[in-house]
Amino acid sequence: MPQLNPAPWLLFMGLSWLVFAAIVPTKVVKYIENYNPAPKNISQAKTRTWIWPWS
Template identity: 35%
Template sequence: MPQLNPSPWFSIMLLTWFTFSLLIQPKLLSFTTTNTPLNMSTPTKPTPWTWPWT
């Protein structure tokens, strides 16, 4: 079965991953997020609902 011979495909896979890791990934990670996350304050306790029939 020629599909199990890793000689051409392994080198192509390695070349692809090295290209992604060294060239493409740093360019993608250099983008900044548009909305910076804000610090969440402690949640306030909600006021109980007043039912008109009680």
């Protein structure tokens, strides 16, 4: 069984790995927002009872 000739695809595989490993992550990180949640109010909201019009 003959071996594959790496000349046509080896360059493209190397360049694609270079793009995915070096260029794409830096562009994706720019769009990720830092998630800084605001502290929630500890006191609970007071709820009112529902007044049914027929009762």
